[in-house]
Amino acid sequence: MHIQENLEKILNTIPPHVTLVAVSKTRPPEDILEAYHAGHKIFGENKAQELISKQPELPDDIQWHFIGHLQRNKVKYIAPFVSMIQSADSFRLLREINKEALKVNRRIDCLLQFHIATEETKFGLDMEEAKEILDSREFSKFEGIRIRGVMGMATFTDDKDKVATEFKSLKNIFDRLKSSYFSDKDYFTFISGGMSGDYPVAIREGCNIIRVGTDIFGERQY
Numbered sequence: 099m100h101i102q103e104n105l106e107k108i109l110n111t112i113p114p115h116v117t118l119v120a121v122s123k124t125r126p127p128e129d130i131l132e133a134y135h136a137g138h139k140i141f142g143e144n145k146a147q148e149l150i151s152k153q154p155e156l157p158d159d160i161q162w163h164f165i166g167h168l169q170r171n172k173v174k175y176i177a178p179f180v181s182m183i184q185s186a187d188s189f190r191l192l193r194e195i196n197k198e199a200l201k202v203n204r205r206i207d208c209l210l211q212f213h214i215a216t217e218e219t220k221f222g223l224d225m226e227e228a229k230e231i232l233d234s235r236e237f238s239k240f241e242g243i244r245i246r247g248v249m250g251m252a253t254f255t256d257d258k259d260k261v262a263t264e265f266k267s268l269k270n271i272f273d274r275l276k277s278s279y280f281s282d283k284d285y286f287t288f289i290s291g292g293m294s295g296d297y298p299v300a301i302r303e304g305c306n307i308i309r310v311g312t313d314i315f316g317e318r319q320y
C-alpha cells in the first residue's frame with residue numbers, strides 16, 4: 099500500500115475547511131505510523147477494545163475519533179484520551195460519557211449521530227430524540243461533554259442521488275439544531291459524513307468532516 103500517496107491524493111482534492119479522519123480500524127500500528135509520519139494526526143476507530151489496545155503503542159499527539167457504536171460499559175476506557183466521540187446516539191450514552199469525562203477532568207467533544215440512511219441496521223437518533231435530549235434540564239447541566247455537531251452514514255449504494263439526498267438531510271438537521279440550540283455557540287460547527295465511496299458527494303452537500311479508511315489504507319482484511 100502507498101499510504102502516504104493515497105493521503106496526499108485525498109488531501110489535494112478536498113477543500114481546506116474539510117477535516118480528514120483516517121479510519122484505521124483493523125489496521126496494524128505500522129500502517130498508522132506510516133500515515134502519522136506523513137504528517138497525519140487524526141485517526142478513527144470503531145471498536146473500543148481495538149482502540150484501547152492500539153492507543154498506548156502509538157504517539158501521544160494522535161487525535162483519536164471514536165466512530166462506531168459505543169457500549170456504555172466501554173466509555174470509561176476511552177474517556178481519558180479520546181479526542182472526539184462522533185457516534186453519540188442516545189441519552190444514556192451521553193450521560194455515561196459525561197460521567198466518565200468528569201472523573202478524568204475532561205470535557206469530551208461529541209457529535210450527535212443521526213440516522214439518515216434507509217438501511218435499518220445503522221444507528222442514530224432522529225430529530226425528535228435529539229430534541230428530547232437537548233431540551234432536557236439534565237443535559238443542560240452536563241459539564242463533561244461538548245456537542246460539536248452531527249454525524250451520519252449514508253446508505254451503502256451506488257445511487258449518488260440517494261446518497262446526496264441523505265447528506266442534504268444531515269446538513270438540514272445541522273442547520274435546524276444550530277438555529278434552535280447552538281446559534282450563539284461557535285463550537286457547534288461539524289457535519290461528519292462521507293466515507294471512501296461517497297466523500298465527494300458528502301463534501302458537495304456540506305459535510306466538513308470525512309472518515310476515510312479504504313482509500314487510504316486499501317481494502318480491509320477481516
Ligand SMILES: *Cc1c(COP(=O)(O)O)cnc(C)c1O
Pocket residue numbers: 121123144165166251292293294295309310311312313
Ligand atoms: C469503516 C468506517 C468508515 C470508513 O469506511 P471506508 O469505506 O473504508 O472509507 C467511515 N465511517 C465509519 C463509521 C466506519 O465504520
